[in-house]
Amino acid sequence: MEKRQNLVNKFSSFLSLRDDSHQLRLIWQIDPELEKKMKLKVEADPNAKEKFWAQYFIRVLLVQYQSNQNLLQLNPECSLPIVKRHLSAYLQESCLKAAKEIHRELKYIKHKYSVEEYFQIANIAASSPGKLFKSFNFARDKINIEAYAIAAFKRFVRNQIYQQDLEARRTRFSNYGLLRNLSVAEFNESLVAQNFQNNQIILYRLAWQCFNEISELTPNRLSNIKKPSNADFTAIASYYNQRCERLNFPHISANYITIETMLSSCIHAARNYRAKQYLAFEENYNIIPDAPSILDVLIQQEEWHQVQVIVKKLFTNMPELCKIIFQLWQGLNLTQTEVANILKDKYPELQKQYQVARKLKRCSRSILKKFAEEWNQINSEVYVNDDRDIKRIKSALEQCLKLYCREIYFSFLDKNIKVFTDEEKNNILNNNNSVNRLSNQQTNYDLEPESDFVAAIKLKLVKLFQCQLENNMCLPTNSLSRVNDRIVDFVNEWIESK
Amino acid sequence: MFNIDDLSIIYPENLWLEFSALEQEKIWYKTVINRFKNIDNYHGGFVNFVCLNAFVKWLEDEPDLQEKFYIPPLSQDLHFNRWEFVNGIELTFNQNRIVLIPSEQGDISEFRIPQEWVDIPDWAANYYLAVQLNIEENWQRIWGFISYEQVNQKAKYDSIDRTYCLNNRDLTADINIMWVAQELCMLEKPQVKPLPSLSEAKAQEIIKQLSKPTVYSPRLDINFTEWGAILASDEYRQILYNRRIQNLQNQQLMDPTGKVVQKLNLWFENVFNEGWQSVDDFLSLTNTTAFQFRSDSVLNEVCVKGAKLIDLGMQLENTSVVLLIGLSPQIDNKVGIRVQLYPAFGENYLPASIKLTLVSKSGKSLQYVESRSYDNYIQLKRFKLPLGKFFSIQVGFKDINIKENFVLESFAYSEI
Numbered sequence: 001m002e003k004r005q006n007l008v009n010k011f012s013s014f015l016s017l018r019d020d021s022h023q024l025r026l027i028w029q030i031d032p033e034l035e036k037k038m039k040l041k042v043e044a045d046p047n048a049k050e051k052f053w054a055q056y057f058i059r060v061l062l063v064q065y066q067s068n069q070n071l072l073q074l075n076p077e078c079s080l081p082i083v084k085r086h087l088s089a090y091l092q093e094s095c096l097k098a099a100k101e102i103h104r105e106l107k108y109i110k111h112k113y114s115v116e117e118y119f120q121i122a123n124i125a126a127s128s129p130g131k132l133f134k135s136f137n138f139a140r141d142k143i144n145i146e147a148y149a150i151a152a153f154k155r156f157v158r159n160q161i162y163q164q165d166l167e168a169r170r171t172r173f174s175n176y177g178l179l180r181n182l183s184v185a186e187f188n189e190s191l192v193a194q195n196f197q198n199n200q201i202i203l204y205r206l207a208w209q210c211f212n213e214i215s216e217l218t219p220n221r222l223s224n225i226k227k228p229s230n231a232d233f234t235a236i237a238s239y240y241n242q243r244c245e246r247l248n249f250p251h252i253s254a255n256y257i258t259i260e261t262m263l264s265s266c267i268h269a270a271r272n273y274r275a276k277q278y279l280a281f282e283e284n285y286n287i288i289p290d291a292p293s294i295l296d297v298l299i300q301q302e303e304w305h306q307v308q309v310i311v312k313k314l315f316t317n318m319p320e321l322c323k324i325i326f327q328l329w330q331g332l333n334l335t336q337t338e339v340a341n342i343l344k345d346k347y348p349e350l351q352k353q354y355q356v357a358r359k360l361k362r363c364s365r366s367i368l369k370k371f372a373e374e375w376n377q378i379n380s381e382v383y384v385n386d387d388r389d390i391k392r393i394k395s396a397l398e399q400c401l402k403l404y405c406r407e408i409y410f411s412f413l414d415k416n417i418k419v420f421t422d423e424e425k426n427n428i429l430n431n432n433n434s435v436n437r438l439s440n441q442q443t444n445y446d447l448e449p450e451s452d453f454v455a456a457i458k459l460k461l462v463k464l465f466q467c468q469l470e471n472n473m474c475l476p477t478n479s480l481s482r483v484n485d486r487i488v489d490f491v492n493e494w495i496e497s498k
Numbered sequence: 499m500f501n502i503d504d505l506s507i508i509y510p511e512n513l514w515l516e517f518s519a520l521e522q523e524k525i526w527y528k529t530v531i532n533r534f535k536n537i538d539n540y541h542g543g544f545v546n547f548v549c550l551n552a553f554v555k556w557l558e559d560e561p562d563l564q565e566k567f568y569i570p571p572l573s574q575d576l577h578f579n580r581w582e583f584v585n586g587i588e589l590t591f592n593q594n595r596i597v598l599i600p601s602e603q604g605d606i607s608e609f610r611i612p613q614e615w616v617d618i619p620d621w622a623a624n625y626y627l628a629v630q631l632n633i634e635e636n637w638q639r640i641w642g643f644i645s646y647e648q649v650n651q652k653a654k655y656d657s658i659d660r661t662y663c664l665n666n667r668d669l670t671a672d673i674n675i676m677w678v679a680q681e682l683c684m685l686e687k688p689q690v691k692p693l694p695s696l697s698e699a700k701a702q703e704i705i706k707q708l709s710k711p712t713v714y715s716p717r718l719d720i721n722f723t724e725w726g727a728i729l730a731s732d733e734y735r736q737i738l739y740n741r742r743i744q745n746l747q748n749q750q751l752m753d754p755t756g757k758v759v760q761k762l763n764l765w766f767e768n769v770f771n772e773g774w775q776s777v778d779d780f781l782s783l784t785n786t787t788a789f790q791f792r793s794d795s796v797l798n799e800v801c802v803k804g805a806k807l808i809d810l811g812m813q814l815e816n817t818s819v820v821l822l823i824g825l826s827p828q829i830d831n832k833v834g835i836r837v838q839l840y841p842a843f844g845e846n847y848l849p850a851s852i853k854l855t856l857v858s859k860s861g862k863s864l865q866y867v868e869s870r871s872y873d874n875y876i877q878l879k880r881f882k883l884p885l886g887k888f889f890s891i892q893v894g895f896k897d898i899n900i901k902e903n904f905v906l907e908s909f910a911y912s913e914i
Contacts, residue, residue, distance in 0.1 A: 109504040158508050165500045166604045183605040209659055213714035223634060354506045354514050365674045372682050387645055387679035391670060
């Protein structure tokens with residue numbers, strides 16, 4: 001089972017994945033302590049739904065973090081560690097969904113991670129829900145906690161694999177090149193990891209900064225910086241002494257040997273730091289949450305219909321190529337690389353992912369601008385005032401564009417289904433409780449056999465749909481075959497929606 | 499390890515820009531070297547220049563944005579006399595101010611803005627853009643932006659490097675939002691507390707103190723209000739810049755007897771200065787045809803060639819000549835040197851009786867050659883010198899002698 005149905009389980013069980021001969025097996029493991037506590041809560045308040053509990057736990061966390069007081073410590077049923085674990089249990093499906101989405105989005109990168117690995121990484125973030133929900137905005141996000149969590153997990157996974165790549169690169173750097181490549185944050189953390197005291201760290205940081213400003217670089221070769229000469233170390237030492245005095249830091253006057261020794265310790269710390277498996281979740285910093293804006297509320301509520309009307313109009317007036325890219329990207333859910341692969345024969349300017357990305361950026365910019373203008377005309381009392389407002393309406397716009405692109409494709413399928421006999425229609429549409437896949441994907445979650453008869457009808461529907469898409473976008477026949485799995489997914493979603 | 503294709507898939511919201519070719523990069527670099535004369539601390543200027551160049555090139559493909567941009571021409575001192583002191587590039591978009599802050603660090607968990615860009619009233623910008631450069635792999639990305647107001651609310655000030663430090667999460671990744679905001683929303687000039695103005699005498703005193711050449715920027719040498727006041731004034735900044743360059747040149751380019759010396763080993767790194775250029779650049783920049791170097795076959799064995807236009811001007815009856823030097827390292831740790839003199843600007847012949855002489859460090863003439871009536875070029879006999887030797891080449895005509903001094907130190911590069 002991919003999803004848990006039972007309310008108590010939702011807050012007390014954890015998912016583990018087993019890769020079993022190319023089939024991902026999902027195993028739910030119940031945590032007896034959490035189960036017991038959750039049962040008590042549910043019994044005390046039998047009418048409360050899943051959403052209520054999720055919001056309740058988040059609220060407890062946020063109050064705790066913002067007031068920094070253990071107000072709820074008095075109630076042992078609701079101690080902070082328990083609340084955190086309930087929440088991380090609740091987020092398991094979101095973790096898996098984020099892992100699967102990111103697995104698909106990053107299908108074309110060189111170093112491939114498995115769904116399981118992505119899930120493990122996302123789960124690190126899920127196990128620190130306090131940090132995960134730090135920038136949670138009740139007015140805006142409570143309606144869709146899952147969407148908030150999935151976005152946060154995906155961001156976390158992206159940053160983690162980028163960090164792992166940085167680690168892999170450390171071997172490329174000479175000792176002093178590595179020092180030049182560090183950020184201040186990394187530098188400080190690397191020394192903290194070596195148990196340096198705060199006042200020491202400041203002096204080392206100053207020495208490192210003087211080195212950064214004085215070390216000579218040959219062009220293009222940040223990574224290969226040689227060890228400074230004694231004369232350089234002397235220059236660094238004199239700059240260091242001068243800076244210490246200017247900043248009134250108590251220090252012992254440094255000479256070239258002192259500086260070399262200090263920098264060697266920094267190199268040692270940096271090597272260790274970049275060699276560690278990067279699995280820390282966020283640093284400590286204070287978030288000042290954005291005050292909920294009236295725009296947030298509007299966008300979520302009565303104005304939604306207005307948004308749809310504007311989007312429809314804007315989409316219709318977009319240049320043809322933009323429409324095609326948007327439909328493939330948002331409607332069919334293709335990655336930008338897949339879009340490039342499909343369009344590159346017909347459009348020579350779209351060979352690579354980043355070319356598609358730039359084209360998309362250009363179209364999005366123009367549609368966002370027009371959208372904001374229209375918005376201002378209609379809602380003169382809630383004017384879009386600054387970049388943060390634009391960011392808010394942008395997410396509404398994106399959501400709406402996605403829906404609209406999908407609607408267009410749904411209407412194709414609505415038409416296609418008419419060529420089938422009633423019996424065939426019933427067979428397809430009534431077989432919707434299992435989400436089966438026709439393609440040979442490596443991750444089949446449900447293995448109920450689908451009858452050959454139904455499969456054949458579905459295949460026909462998929463083929464018809466593919467032809468129609470190709471015609472609609474004036475693409476050569478079969479050019480969409482390479483994304484067959486996405487088309488099948490889409491058809492399945494359409495069937496589910498019926 | 500990830501390349502730009504992978505990275506742009508991982509971070510699709512960022513703006514990823516590739517630099518064209520390594521060769522182009524070298525030209526930028528050389529330009530920077532030429533601008534920055536012989537300052538050791540040119541790397542910051544180089545990084546800023548590469549960043550700006552890639553940005554300007556990208557804009558060419560975005561006409562809707564480009565038409566609203568004002569970017570001072572790259573040749574202007576304005577950029578360079580700032581880069582000498584502070585990291586960052588100022589641009590004007592739709593009357594608003596944008597500052598690009600490039601960094602070569604791999605980690606993008608934080609964004610640091612030098613205090614100058616926030617606290618000097620005329621420097622403060624409406625938006626700050628975080629740029630990560632990877633010069634070795636030829637790409638850069640704009641990974642986020644933040645408005646002046648947000649910087650004020652969220653940044654932490656770090657007194658050690660005088661920067662405002664922001665967390666990655668405080669920035670917005672999609673810069674489209676910024677472009678649209680600038681077109682639709684009324685942006686005000688950031689309200690910055692004015693810096694106290696300096697008396698003329700005080701300013702001169704500070705300039706004198708800071709014009710002592712250092713390989714690092716003097717930005718942290720005095721307190722910020724004074725430093726800000728100097729930097730904010732175009733006039734003071736220019737004076738300080740000129741003085742530092744002058745002092746550096748005086749300090750670095752003189753040999754013990756006070757002469758300007760070319761370090762020939764830099765040529766192998768494609769670093770030319772003081773009017774010297776690689777022959778390829780020389781040909782393209784002066785519209786001199788390659789045909790003129792007709793004896794190139796003589797130089798075939800040579801691996802680096804530098805050329806300098808010697809504008810003899812009034813001194814030698816308005817004549818210009820091109821001095822060409824070819825270097826070829828030998829197995830015995832010596833360098834073979836070929837010296838030739840050509841007429842410039844499409845002339846076919848050298849003036850008669852122009853004299854090309856090799857002079858030792860002590861001033862002794864070692865060999866010379868003199869042009870006859872219709873010589874296309876003249877050359878010295880090829881000679882070899884061990885590393886570390888000084889020598890001079892003298893171009894003489896009538897009573898005038900122009901001398902170029904050279905030294906060849908050890909090679910730093912493996913390509914030789």
